[in-house]
Amino acid sequence: MSVRRPRGDAPDCRYLGERVTAGGWTNAVRYRDDVAGSATGGQYEGAWVWGGNVDVGKDPSPLVNGC
Incomplete structure (x- = not known):
């Protein structure tokens, strides 16, 4: 699932989870x-x-x- 948002429309909140690597990217943020x-x-x-x-x-x- 790809999520693209306008710059001024930020997600509700974030947290750090398990580090995941997919498609050449590594990220722990949700x-x-x-x-x-x-x-x-x-x-x-x-x-x-x-x-x-x-x-x-x-x-x-x-x-x-x-x-």
């Missing part, structure tokens, strides 16, 4: 947000998303508070 899944065609409220799939510029984003 974000909670309302997301639309391009792979599943669904929309999910309050979903947890791996940081490597969220366009926030830098992980963890300084614009997103911890949960």
